[in-house]
Amino acid sequence: MPEPARFESWLVGQVRAGKYGHLKYFNINNRHYNQKADWKPVYSSDSRLHMSFDPGAEYADSSILADYERWRTGKPAPAPRPPAASKPPAKLSQLSLPVLRKGASGAWVGTLKAALVAHGYSLKLDDAFGPRTYAAVRSFQTKKKIGIDGVVGDQTWGKLLAGRVLIRRGPSP
Numbered sequence: 001m002p003e004p005a006r007f008e009s010w011l012v013g014q015v016r017a018g019k020y021g022h023l024k025y026f027n028i029n030n031r032h033y034n035q036k037a038d039w040k041p042v043y044s045s046d047s048r049l050h051m052s053f054d055p056g057a058e059y060a061d062s063s064i065l066a067d068y069e070r071w072r073t074g075k076p077a078p079a080p081r082p083p084a085a086s087k088p089p090a091k092l093s094q095l096s097l098p099v100l101r102k103g104a105s106g107a108w109v110g111t112l113k114a115a116l117v118a119h120g121y122s123l124k125l126d127d128a129f130g131p132r133t134y135a136a137v138r139s140f141q142t143k144k145k146i147g148i149d150g151v152v153g154d155q156t157w158g159k160l161l162a163g164r165v166l167i168r169r170g171p172s173p
Contacts, residue, residue: 003117003122003123003124003125004028004029004049004122005029006072007028007049007068007117008028008029008031010068010071010072011026011028011064011068012033012039012041014064014067015033015039016039020064023035023051023052023064024052025051025052026049026050026051026052027044027046027048027049027050028047028048028049028050029047030043030044030045030046030047031043031044032044032046048120049117049118049120050120051064065114065117065118069110069114069125072125097154097157099151099152099153100112100129100151100152101129101150101151101152102129102130102131102133102134102150103129104129105127105128105129106127107127109126109127109128109129109133110125110126110127112129112133112137112152112160113125113126113133115160115161116133116136116137116140116160119140119160121136121139121140123136134150137150137151137152137156138150140156140159140160141156144156144159146159
């Protein structure tokens with residue numbers, strides 16, 4: 001089953017089971033689902049993934065993508081960490097994000113692909129930066145009017161993660 005269809009099937013099952021109560025509606029694969037219609041699909045002209053949440057549920061899309069990734073890979077949720085000392089969250093400009101290009105692999109590529117999927121691109125969520133990822137990056141760069149080179153550097157990361165929480169598997173850099 002293609003990845004967007006797998007994600008759609010998984011998400012519909014989750015919301016029908018009562019999970020993600022903060023999710024008001026979502027569009028995917030030309031179907032619109034919402035709470036008021038008991039999560040039954042109706043035709044939508046929007047084929048991209050779009051989600052709407054109750055106010056105050058910031059970054060809820062990131063938690064859904066993280067749960068899906070755990071389900072897809074069969075990996076258990078990470079053990080809770082003890083509370084860290086109170087300090088302000090790092091800004092994107094303060095994070096050290098890697099430069100990724102075609103041929104790269106690893107957890108950061110998985111993070112890149114999850115962010116591209118969240119922006120409506122249809123990609124297999126794995127850790128390989130291949131031709132489809134390269135094409136999606138170039139398309140994203142074109143839409144955001146930033147340097148179109150297929151390389152994910154500071155500008156591309158900034159546009160990809162603007163207003164989102166960074167989800168990444170693996171150890172911190």
